[in-house]
Amino acid sequence: MIGNFFASIGAFVLGLIEAFFAGLSIAGRTFRGVFHPRGRARGEVLAQMYQIGNRSLLFVTVTLGALGMVLVFQVCLQINKITGDQSQVGPEFIRGMVHAFVPILTAMMLATRVGAGIAAELGSMTVTEQVDALRMTGVDPVDYLIVPRFLASIIMTLVLGIYATVIVVVAGALMAHTAFDVNYAVFFVFEKVTWGDLGVGLTKLAVHGGAIPIVSGYCGLSTTGGSEGVGTATTRAVINSSLTVIILDFVISAIGLMTVQAGV
Amino acid sequence: MGVVTTFANFFAAVGAPVLALCAEVGGILTLLFRVLWCLVPPRFDLDETWRNLHKMGVKSVPIIVLTAFFTGGIMVIQAAVFVKKFGATSLVGWGAGYAVFREVGPMLLGLMFSGRVGSNNTAELGTMVVTEQIDGLRALSIDPVRYLLVPRVISMIVMLFLLTILGDVVAILGAALFGTVLADVSLASFWVSFSQNLHVADVVHGLIKAAVFGFIVALTSCHFGITVKGGAVGVGRAVNNAVVAAALGIVLSDYLLTYALP
Amino acid sequence: MIRCDGLCLTLAHRPVLHELGWEIAPGSVWGIIGPPASGKSVLAKTLCGLFTPQQGTLHVDGTEMTRLPEPERVAVRRKMGMLFQNNALFDFLRVWENVAFPLARQDPSLSREALAARAGERLRAVGLAGSEEKWPSELSGGMKKRVGIARATICNAPVLIYDEPTAGLDPVTTSKIYDLLTDLRLRHASTVIAISSDIPALRRFVDHILFLHQGRVRYCGPEAGLEACEDPVVHQFVRGLGEGPL
Numbered sequence: 221m222i223g224n225f226f227a228s229i230g231a232f233v234l235g236l237i238e239a240f241f242a243g244l245s246i247a248g249r250t251f252r253g254v255f256h257p258r259g260r261a262r263g264e265v266l267a268q269m270y271q272i273g274n275r276s277l278l279f280v281t282v283t284l285g286a287l288g289m290v291l292v293f294q295v296c297l298q299i300n301k302i303t304g305d306q307s308q309v310g311p312e313f314i315r316g317m318v319h320a321f322v323p324i325l326t327a328m329m330l331a332t333r334v335g336a337g338i339a340a341e342l343g344s345m346t347v348t349e350q351v352d353a354l355r356m357t358g359v360d361p362v363d364y365l366i367v368p369r370f371l372a373s374i375i376m377t378l379v380l381g382i383y384a385t386v387i388v389v390v391a392g393a394l395m396a397h398t399a400f401d402v403n404y405a406v407f408f409v410f411e412k413v414t415w416g417d418l419g420v421g422l423t424k425l426a427v428h429g430g431a432i433p434i435v436s437g438y439c440g441l442s443t444t445g446g447s448e449g450v451g452t453a454t455t456r457a458v459i460n461s462s463l464t465v466i467i468l469d470f471v472i473s474a475i476g477l478m479t480v481q482a483g484v
Numbered sequence: 485m486g487v488v489t490t491f492a493n494f495f496a497a498v499g500a501p502v503l504a505l506c507a508e509v510g511g512i513l514t515l516l517f518r519v520l521w522c523l524v525p526p527r528f529d530l531d532e533t534w535r536n537l538h539k540m541g542v543k544s545v546p547i548i549v550l551t552a553f554f555t556g557g558i559m560v561i562q563a564a565v566f567v568k569k570f571g572a573t574s575l576v577g578w579g580a581g582y583a584v585f586r587e588v589g590p591m592l593l594g595l596m597f598s599g600r601v602g603s604n605n606t607a608e609l610g611t612m613v614v615t616e617q618i619d620g621l622r623a624l625s626i627d628p629v630r631y632l633l634v635p636r637v638i639s640m641i642v643m644l645f646l647l648t649i650l651g652d653v654v655a656i657l658g659a660a661l662f663g664t665v666l667a668d669v670s671l672a673s674f675w676v677s678f679s680q681n682l683h684v685a686d687v688v689h690g691l692i693k694a695a696v697f698g699f700i701v702a703l704t705s706c707h708f709g710i711t712v713k714g715g716a717v718g719v720g721r722a723v724n725n726a727v728v729a730a731a732l733g734i735v736l737s738d739y740l741l742t743y744a745l746p
Numbered sequence: 747m748i749r750c751d752g753l754c755l756t757l758a759h760r761p762v763l764h765e766l767g768w769e770i771a772p773g774s775v776w777g778i779i780g781p782p783a784s785g786k787s788v789l790a791k792t793l794c795g796l797f798t799p800q801q802g803t804l805h806v807d808g809t810e811m812t813r814l815p816e817p818e819r820v821a822v823r824r825k826m827g828m829l830f831q832n833n834a835l836f837d838f839l840r841v842w843e844n845v846a847f848p849l850a851r852q853d854p855s856l857s858r859e860a861l862a863a864r865a866g867e868r869l870r871a872v873g874l875a876g877s878e879e880k881w882p883s884e885l886s887g888g889m890k891k892r893v894g895i896a897r898a899t900i901c902n903a904p905v906l907i908y909d910e911p912t913a914g915l916d917p918v919t920t921s922k923i924y925d926l927l928t929d930l931r932l933r934h935a936s937t938v939i940a941i942s943s944d945i946p947a948l949r950r951f952v953d954h955i956l957f958l959h960q961g962r963v964r965y966c967g968p969e970a971g972l973e974a975c976e977d978p979v980v981h982q983f984v985r986g987l988g989e990g991p992l
Contacts, residue, residue, distance in 0.1 A: 232546035286739040293742055294587060320562050332727045340720025347716050349834035352796055356828050357848040358820035447614045447716035451607020454723040458599035470554045473561040
């Protein structure tokens, strides 16, 4: 039974690696498409930015606000038990949010919302032969469908990430004040955030923003099989985008730790 | 006249999504009551339940293990910054365990579970609606809620609970491993700090959350699956909505539970 | 002129086409028939270069297609117009934009007004004047087919491929669609390939038949010779018999 356990994980990882290389090929074509736009619809990037950004605003506000409050609550609770000194909570919390939690949480939320949406849309188009019809008229589906979403997602993930940081810090401050009587002035201390932290946080947001449409676009375009296929593709897109985000986050964190944040 | 129309348009624009939201929430609550009704007294199809347990549990193990492993790593990297500054190697085991058991474990695993099992469930139910299999069941006087949905709800709660236990273990192992490699925290000191400072209550806190999250994922995925309209496009949209709703539900209930539980 | 030799195609680890050979003379009208899942749609898409066979050769007007990279296939596809089995109308574009899409790709210099005019003229020809501004989701099945035909024929391509032009339509609409296809063919002397499960209506339209069963050619020749074919599969299918190899 142990053998089966490892075999199933092994098979899963091999499947991921195969998908990884296919995804790299799409990524390559996407990058090329960014620099050589060929007959793409005007304003498509803006339309996608609206889809990704504006329509995720409420979702991001609610989820990150709640998470900010929960995290501060847990941390303050523990600090109370150990040292009772809440003055460090604010600055360290803000720092942790900027380079660690906000990028990955925003990206995970977007991987579910945006990733599922892109896969569902592209999957439906593939299953109803619209992608074949595009190819018939000489349009490259990656160029026409994925590249605008790629550009829009990078920009919007950065914007949403910055917005989410504000929300999270404000929500955390509110929680600290109402539940633990921490003074706002003591909480809102930004000195501890270094340029390295900022760099790591923004890099993570940009990279996650780019990865989600590539992964979920690939899942959408490789759909087979009718309405069942679209459901399967959407599922795969959510899992694979989330997993890609987690792994990329880990890699960037490790690199950040060893380079720009080393001398902290 | 222009001002009045602008106000009217504004209210219409705000009102429409609010009404749509109310309709969805109402639908989910209705489903909740129907499911609970079928549980008291418990009469549901055991074969279906067993089949779903197997499908949802066994197939999710690889992704849960992978997620948990890297989550442990990420936790340790965050802690490592403090360790380097304060030399606080003795806190890493405790910190990682606390965060994983109480918050990060249930939440991230819940989200991955929603992405894997929840969306698969919605897609499956949605396809059954589109291919008129649900109507077929009703024509045979079989209640779809009792036959299809209740086994899935039970399976998802049980499975997320068990998978969170597995995930917690893997995350701690991952944290310990990356602790030695990236933050110079010896396995011994990790274990000491871990075992001395963490209590069963912390683990239970997380597991209760996992059960509740499982229930939320089950309700949202079943509701959006069974109310699909519109063919292949409708199925994709339903999966999208289900995943978003489940994520919202998980985050909000996490917020409430963090207060309510010790 | 289209010629293929020894085409073998595998999709998702399942063999779909076996040793397929076929020659299509310019101006001829072919029908592809056969039981479900015989590879008819796959063959049509292979002729356009949308699928790449693992073995065999495909020549379209002298150009060998199977080893050609994707960007170069586009030039060959310009000579073909295709109506897809499920219409494949772009649901994010209005009807006239759908019809004008291939034309816009082929000739980027045309203004929006010129494209709209050409699309409007095509829609009138297929009997859908007045539907220009509608969205595909607002159309009935028969109307969607007509829009698909308008889109396939707007560039006056010399080769036209229709995948199930009358599937799911009532007998009257079926008749009207075939009248439309005949009319279009006579105007432009194009080569036409039509796939259909409605054998009687199809046989009145075409002059040659290709019968596919499990990816192999069972009959390839004039429409009139179909009855006389001795292959048991063809024999059973053409007569609609319940007993036999199928």
